[in-house]
Amino acid sequence: FLDSDKKPINQQPINSSSSLKGDNKPPTVTSSQIPTNKLVSYVVITIENTTDNQSPKGVVLDIKACTEDIDLQTTTIRTTKPKPPTPTKKCLKIIDLSEIGSQIFSSLKINKKAANLDYLAHPINVSMPTTVDIKFNQAVIVQNMTIENLDASKVISFNALTDYDNVATTNPDASHPSIVYTPYYEDIIPLLIKLLKSSDASHLSTIRLRIFGCGNPVPTDFHAQVENQTTLSSASTTVGASGTTTKQCQEMEAVDDAVSKTITVTPKDIDQNKKGDFKPDSKTGVNFPEEDKHPTINIPFGTPATVRGVSMPRDTTNSNVESFKVTFYGTNNEPINKQPLESTPSGGKNQPASLNPNNIPSDQLVKRVEITDIKTTDNQPPRGVVLDIKACTEAAAGTTGVSAGTTPVHGSEASHATGTGVTSASGSTTVGTSGTTTKQCQEMEAVDDAVSKTITVTPKDIDQNKKGDFKPDSKTGVNFPEEDKHPTINVPFGTPATVRGVSMPRDTTNSNVESFKVTFYGTNNEPINKQPLESTPSGDKKQPASLNPSQIPSDQLVKRVEITDIKTTDNQPPRGVVLDIKACTEAAARTTGVSAGTTPVHGSEASHAAGTGITSASGSATGVTSASGSTTVGASGTTTKQCQEMEAVDDAVSKTITVTPKDIDQNKKGDFKPDSKTGVNFPEEDKHPTINVPFGTPATVRGVSMPRDTT
Structure with missing residues (x-):
């Protein structure tokens, strides 16, 4: 074992146990010999003997390690602070x-x-x-x-x-x-x-x-000083019926440096370095390539805002934009306007294409703006495109006369509301019997653009471009090939969530899904349900195959969903597959009346668990209990963090392994992973290879073995 300076931690190599011919026990380093209290950056393995005195065959590396920060003494657990329900x-x-x-x-x-x-x-x-x-x-x-x-x-x-x-x-x-x-x-x-x-x-x-x-x-209520003679219609202050003040902030350009860099274009995104030219002060604007005459431009706002104006100025040198359409999306990522709003046509450089202000939903918070159907004066791809979006990131105009003990929240902001007796605009915050607030966010579609792109299918993955058709709003769904009648679909969530429903709608044109099974995996990547849950059978297009809600572990955070054993009505490969998974990314609903001195933590979250008001005089958290048992209490009463063991030799690490005296083919290094079916076979002339395993992040090692269950 070597440290980050490549200095040996153990002065003499540690010998593994011996695996005899015909023995199922792999050669293993005794755990008591491993320096588990030291951070390791490299593991160097030299194979000295084989059962047949030939070069090593079927070599896989099972190295258990923990990349969590380990304090060699005891350490206090990281504490969190409550997030303000609305920005201050x-x-x-x-x-x-x-x-x-x-x-x-x-x-x-x-x-x-x-x-x-x-x-x-x-x-x-x-x-x-x-x-x-x-x-x-x-x-x-x-x-x-x-x-x-x-x-x-x-x-x-x-x-x-x-x-x-x-x-x-x-x-x-x-x-x-x-x-x-x-x-x-x-x-x-x-x-x-x-x-x-x-x-x-x-x-x-x-x-x-x-x-x-x-x-x-x-x-948030600060405004730049304005000359007394200036009329600031866009920063007006009005008085509501209750006598309280309704604030509206001064209009600002929504497409600034930060926002421009997060803009995406479909079907083909533009170079990241050119996105700054979407800003309204650009001298050139963005020129789209010949093959992209009808781009869709997606502008996400870092903070939801009310929009006051949208136009495409034509004062760049070569702009040809004549008109466009706009869809505004709210904080729940649903369209605010059901039909795209069409701009007025451009009359020239002094009269850009723009939305009629009366059509803009200026009383609603907008999370993103989608611009489509861009028409040009010469029927060529759009040139010189700049985006002039006037917006206000102040809270949406409304009377602030809120009754005592309640806090108004907007859309997805409801999930941040805290306190006793807080009332959510969506009704999603309730009060537990202990008098503390139990948060439940509004259900959302888990399989959105981002999640659909990360879905994987085994034994043979589908084309990346087709994964968007897993989304529940797809018109076609995903059709599996003739040779894949029983695919396994793995749906990872970017953020752990509680699941409320799983179904496979059959309203695509050719869907043949009759039933399926589901396994939910928690934040520690272990199955929550020990046996796969079976859906009800599909009756027809109006009655899709779905899980019984009472079977779903809706009180536990789910990290990924695995769908298996898909049966079809015609015994053919599944067709028209869409995934309708209702989920809630707020912390799992529960009353927050935690008994003094304890903090509930979930699986691998133990290392980040934090409680408010449970610190000792020294500032350290005491008596914290982990669901996975991975957080322990030291004798001093402070908390020692130990993460759950993980496989060190994953995709990334396996590709960086080197072998001496002669390295192996780069394409074969993935077979060092412990889930390989074949392992690595060394050539005849290399009977005693040395295998160097560098860790990207220093880790504590808990186990080293070479399983022999390859062929």
Whole structure:
């Protein structure tokens, strides 16, 4: 075992037990000999003997490790703070905080090693996984984070953890590595970011990590001073019937630096570096390629806002936009306007195509704007496209005369409402018998754009472009090939959620699904239900195959759903398969009246579990009980964190393994993984290979063996 400086932790190699010929027991390193209290960066394995004195065959590596931070003494558990139900501060200007590290960071660590505070201001080369640990020198607002991939080895997965989070937030879309906080997070000081996976683990990834927010926020009711003679119609203050004041903020440009970088275009996205040209102050705008005459432009707002105007100015040098259509989506991600709103046609550079302000739903909070059906003056692809969207991120206009003890919340903000007797606009917050608040969010479709793209099918995966047809609003669904009559569909959730319903609607044109079975997996990736749950059979298109709601473990957080044993009405491969999974990403409903000194934690969340008001005099959490038993209490009364064991040799690590004296083919290294059916066969001339296993992140090792269940 080697440390991060490649210095041996054990001075002499540790011998494994012997596996005799015909013996099912694999050669294993005795656990008592493993330095489990030390962080390991490399494991070097030398194979000395085989049962037949030939070169090693069927070699797989089963290395159990834990990448959680381990304090060699005892350590206090990380505590969280309650998130304000509505923002109390705002940014006057959004900037990239990573560009001013020396001004805004008090410390920066990369993989636990101190780095220059301006390290993130430039492109960096990283391996997977990499941890970025930031502490700000003052409370800041963080609106969103994005990774700009600058080479072919793309980061496809990362997560972020703040003081508000019990569980890290992971980017939902592998094709667009970005995390957007809605509403934005304020008063952030520690921020832990983990770069998890890349598209090519055999090479370093060159990236720019951007963190958008501001370091000097102002109160939400702050407005820039206006000259006395100026009439500010867009920042008017009116008095409601109850005599309280209704605030409307000054209009701002919605498409700024931060928002422009999160814009996506379909069917083919544009280069990330060109997205800044969507901003209304661009001199060139965005030119679409010849093959993309009808792009759809999706503009997500970091913070829901009321929209006051949408236009496409034509004062760039070559703009040809004549008209467009717009759909506004609310905080529940449902369309506010059922039919797209059509702009007035452009009359020239001085009269851009724009929406009639009277048609805009300016009294409703908008989460994203979708622009479609762009027509041009010359029937060519759109050129010189800039987006002028006037919006207001202040809370939607309304009377603030709220009765005592209640808090008005908007759409998806309901899930953040806390306190005793809080009433949610959607009715989704209730009061438990103990007098504390039990939160239940509104049901949502789990299989959306982001989740559908991460679905995998075994034994043979389907084309990535077809995975969107798993969504419940698909008109065709997914048709499986002739040779795949019994596919297994794995649906991972970006954020653990409680599931309320699972069905396979048959309202696509050719659906033949009759029944299916489901296994739910918890946050520790272990099955929640020991036996797969069987759906009711499908009666017809109006009665789809579905799980009985009483069988669904709706009180437990689900990390992924596995659907198996799909039976069809005609004994052919499944056709027209769509997945209607109703879920709630709020913490599982429960009364929060936790007895003093204990905090319930779920599975792998134990390492992040936090309680409010349960700290000891020293500030350490005491008596914390983990559902998985992975959090223990030290003799001093402080909490020692130990994460659940994981397989160290996964896809990413296997690709970085090297063998001496002669390395093996890169394509065969995946067979070192413990789930390989064949393992790695070494050539005749290499009877005593040395296998070097580097960990992307230092870890404590709990076990090393070489299973012999390959052929």
